[in-house]
Amino acid sequence: MRKKIVAGNWKMNTTVAEGVELAKAVAAKSVEVPAGVDLVVAPPFTHLVCVADALKGSKVALSAQNCADHEKGAYTGEVAVNMLTSVGCEYTILGHSERRQYYGETDEKLVVKTKLALEAGIKVILCVGENLDEREAGKHFEVVKNQTEAVLYTLTAEQLKSIVVAYEPVWAIGTGKTATAAQAEEIHACIRKVIAAKFGEEAAEEVTILYGGSCKPSNAKELFAEKDIDGGLIGGAALKADDFIQIALSF
Numbered sequence: 630m631r632k633k634i635v636a637g638n639w640k641m642n643t644t645v646a647e648g649v650e651l652a653k654a655v656a657a658k659s660v661e662v663p664a665g666v667d668l669v670v671a672p673p674f675t676h677l678v679c680v681a682d683a684l685k686g687s688k689v690a691l692s693a694q695n696c697a698d699h700e701k702g703a704y705t706g707e708v709a710v711n712m713l714t715s716v717g718c719e720y721t722i723l724g725h726s727e728r729r730q731y732y733g734e735t736d737e738k739l740v741v742k743t744k745l746a747l748e749a750g751i752k753v754i755l756c757v758g759e760n761l762d763e764r765e766a767g768k769h770f771e772v773v774k775n776q777t778e779a780v781l782y783t784l785t786a787e788q789l790k791s792i793v794v795a796y797e798p799v800w801a802i803g804t805g806k807t808a809t810a811a812q813a814e815e816i817h818a819c820i821r822k823v824i825a826a827k828f829g830e831e832a833a834e835e836v837t838i839l840y841g842g843s844c845k846p847s848n849a850k851e852l853f854a855e856k857d858i859d860g861g862l863i864g865g866a867a868l869k870a871d872d873f874i875q876i877a878l879s880f
């Protein structure tokens with residue numbers, strides 16, 4: 630049985646004090662969430678140490694939002710994977726569309742980052758998703774297939790076990806426009822097929838695939854009811870502990 634996960638991507642929001650307060654509220658309410666559902670929060674780098682402390686003893690795991698494509702050295706402003714493990718990160722998000730769009734994140738860089746993270750023992754939440762132009766041109770399957778293959782096909786079957794995929798249609802992020810459950814499901818099923826083509830059906834069945842893009846308490850149930858949707862990567866709604874936990878209770 631593959632894991633169900635609800636992960637909160639805080640993006641560039643909250644001060645450290647606000648982040649700690651949010652993490653404490655999520656940790657306190659996480660006792661309501663059934664054992665079969667994993668919770669993850671991804672605060673900004675500056676918050677990781679304090680948030681790790683706030684989450685101690687709870688079931689909520691810590692994630693980064695990105696990592697460097699080098700192990701260490703003269704890379705001003707970057708954060709290496711061993712720094713993430715040293716503060717207790719279990720996951721890192723990679724390839725978020727905001728990083729692809731605003732910071733020149735390429736598939737080639739993502740391959741390097743993914744391997745560094747996995748070698749350091751950090752699980753990767755790999756984001757894929759088409760933008761509005763690509764969807765309107767009918768290229769969404771192709772775009773998602775290419776992004777998925779570009780990174781996952783460079784991995785071993787063993788490494789695949791530490792990968793979570795997040796399908797985030799760019800046009801649904803922060804816009805209030807959610808993909809319908811049917812739109813999301815057909816892409817999730819496609820991602821699983823792409824994984825199966827390289828690693829086999831059995832391995833593909835074990836990969837957790839999250840949906841992200843205006844996911845909130847009011848639409849999570851419908852999305853999570855789909856066969857290939859194993860949870861969510863939540864932006865805006867993850868900044869409110871009640872909403873975040875409500876989403877995690879939507880399976």
Ligand code: 13P
Nearest residue numbers: 638802803842843864865
């Ligand atoms: P929103 O939930 O704010 O649309 O953001 C989704 C997202 O980008 C999570 O990574």
